Amino acid sequence: MIKLLFVFIAQSHYIEAPIYHTYNEILQEADSMARTYPELVMVDTIGYSQEWHQPIIAVKISDNAHVTEREPSILFDGVHHAEEVLGAEIIMSTMWRLLNGYENGNDTCLRFIDSLQIWFLPVLNPDGHNIVTSVVDTGWRKNARDNNGNGRFDTDYDGVDLNRNYGFHWYDAVERADTTPSAYFYKGPAPFSEAETRAMAEFCRREKFVVVVNYHSPSYSMGEKIYFPWHWPDHTPPFPVDFNLIREIALNMAFNIPMDDGTGNYTAVYGDARMPNARNWMYSTYGIIALTPEVCSRRVQIPPDDVPVVIEHNQRGIFWLLERMLSTSIGVTVLDSVTGQPLLADIRILEIDTFDVFPLHRQTDVRTGAHFRLIQSPGTYTLAISAAGYFPETTTVRVNQGTRTDVTIRLRPRKVTGAAQDRMKVYFYAPMDGDYHLKLFDVSGRQVRDFLAPSLNAGNNEYEITMQGLSSGVYLLDLVAPDKTSLKTFKIIHIK
Numbered sequence: 001m002i003k004l005l006f007v008f009i010a011q012s013h014y015i016e017a018p019i020y021h022t023y024n025e026i027l028q029e030a031d032s033m034a035r036t037y038p039e040l041v042m043v044d045t046i047g048y049s050q051e052w053h054q055p056i057i058a059v060k061i062s063d064n065a066h067v068t069e070r071e072p073s074i075l076f077d078g079v080h081h082a083e084e085v086l087g088a089e090i091i092m093s094t095m096w097r098l099l100n101g102y103e104n105g106n107d108t109c110l111r112f113i114d115s116l117q118i119w120f121l122p123v124l125n126p127d128g129h130n131i132v133t134s135v136v137d138t139g140w141r142k143n144a145r146d147n148n149g150n151g152r153f154d155t156d157y158d159g160v161d162l163n164r165n166y167g168f169h170w171y172d173a174v175e176r177a178d179t180t181p182s183a184y185f186y187k188g189p190a191p192f193s194e195a196e197t198r199a200m201a202e203f204c205r206r207e208k209f210v211v212v213v214n215y216h217s218p219s220y221s222m223g224e225k226i227y228f229p230w231h232w233p234d235h236t237p238p239f240p241v242d243f244n245l246i247r248e249i250a251l252n253m254a255f256n257i258p259m260d261d262g263t264g265n266y267t268a269v270y271g272d273a274r275m276p277n278a279r280n281w282m283y284s285t286y287g288i289i290a291l292t293p294e295v296c297s298r299r300v301q302i303p304p305d306d307v308p309v310v311i312e313h314n315q316r317g318i319f320w321l322l323e324r325m326l327s328t329s330i331g332v333t334v335l336d337s338v339t340g341q342p343l344l345a346d347i348r349i350l351e352i353d354t355f356d357v358f359p360l361h362r363q364t365d366v367r368t369g370a371h372f373r374l375i376q377s378p379g380t381y382t383l384a385i386s387a388a389g390y391f392p393e394t395t396t397v398r399v400n401q402g403t404r405t406d407v408t409i410r411l412r413p414r415k416v417t418g419a420a421q422d423r424m425k426v427y428f429y430a431p432m433d434g435d436y437h438l439k440l441f442d443v444s445g446r447q448v449r450d451f452l453a454p455s456l457n458a459g460n461n462e463y464e465i466t467m468q469g470l471s472s473g474v475y476l477l478d479l480v481a482p483d484k485t486s487l488k489t490f491k492i493i494h495i496k
């Protein structure tokens with residue numbers, strides 16, 4: 001009887017077919033990739049799931065995968081929504097395809113892996129994925145947050161919709177972002193209340209992705225579409241400053257993905273900005289070109305024989321996108337002009353970033369000083385580069401069709417260095433009006449300078465002295481009042 005029951009269940013749920021991964025299988029397969037290709041694969045744990053503390057892994061594929069290089073970064077992630085498992089399958093298959101291609105000398109795979117830092121995050125929501133793949137609830141969407149705090153997982157009350165938990169328009173979300181814990185679209189108790197979304201936010205801050213592809217499948221909506229940022233009613237402007245570029249990329253990626261029934265290709269549509277999802281947060285915060293493909297036409301888990309077709313179709317979009325990452329663009333590297341160290345800098349293109357406060361940041365990767373930006377139209381652009389503690393700079397660059405223009409900018413530090421270091425300010429309290437002397441002695445007690453600070457008023461004062469012409473060493477500066485009494489002695493270490 002038990003055996004018969006098992007067969008019945010297995011036939012009822014496509015998710016139990018071997019082609020669909022469990023989360024443990026994904027972890028094991030990622031480890032096996034890293035062992036097989038240790039130079040090309042790095043497995044990174046970017047955080048742990050909210051309820052059951054499972055590791056959330058991201059896999060980097062690049063030449064010298066363990067080193068952060070000066071190369072554009074892109075991320076493909078899956079399974080914000082637990083039941084939408086096809087994203088994880090597309091990602092697992094694509095990783096193997098790139099690695100096998102590299103090993104076999106495929107020119108395209110070699111170029112992508114050598115020139116890009118390609119990240120894959122198969123499952124952002126491992127708790128929810130477990131609920132689905134263990135057939136507790138194959139239609140589960142959310143994570144496993146224990147909303148009622150009873151220590152059990154309740155399908156009728158627990159979980160947060162991770163793609164409604166991001167910190168952009170969380171408070172004023174317009175639709176399908178609920179405040180009721182039992183709801184399918186429950187947005188959580190606060191923005192970034194969930195460990196999964198916080199891990200993703202930190203991951204984006206660290207890696208400065210140029211493009212992120214968030215895979216979903218149509219659990220309630222129409223499939224075979226790519227959503228992109230954004231339309232924002234009642235905001236000026238209603239479309240973002242990068243709208244034409246993002247639309248170009250979304251349309252081209254969609255055009256390269258055939259529909260399941262062979263009648264055409266995916267389409268691209270803009271989404272509403274007033275939704276606290278990953279796409280809107282990523283674009284508004286870091287200017288990431290964040291795309292949301294809703295893969296497949298027939299809900300979320302399809303017959304196992306149909307899965308390879310959906311994967312192969314979507315890989316055509318992925319390969320187009322990776323090619324685009326290396327096409328018309330700007331690469332800026334910002335360094336300290338004195339030390340040559342890479343800097344965390346903000347970079348604006350004055351011809352494009354003109355009329356909105358969003359995105360908030362367009363920043364270099366502090367580990368390399370590099371910032372990459374895709375450009376829609378070739379031409380001459382003005383870059384404005386700024387960093388805390390440095391003099392800002394502007395420079396013009398020529399961007400050509402189909403290639404990247406690379407520039408290096410060296411910012412001058414604001415703090416006094418070199419020759420200017422000979423000057424220093426002395427701050428002191430003057431007990432009376434009159435002429436003060438600042439007498440400088442070397443360590444042997446010999447007076448080497450006598451600075452006159454004339455006609456000071458009583459109170460707090462400052463006076464600039466110069467150490468020019470003096471050799472390195474320790475000096476004593478004696479502050480002498482108008483009545484010739486010595487008020488204070490400062491110790492000065494002079495380094496040339």
Ligand SMILES: [Zn+2]
Nearest residue numbers: 081084216217
């Ligand atoms: Zn979804």
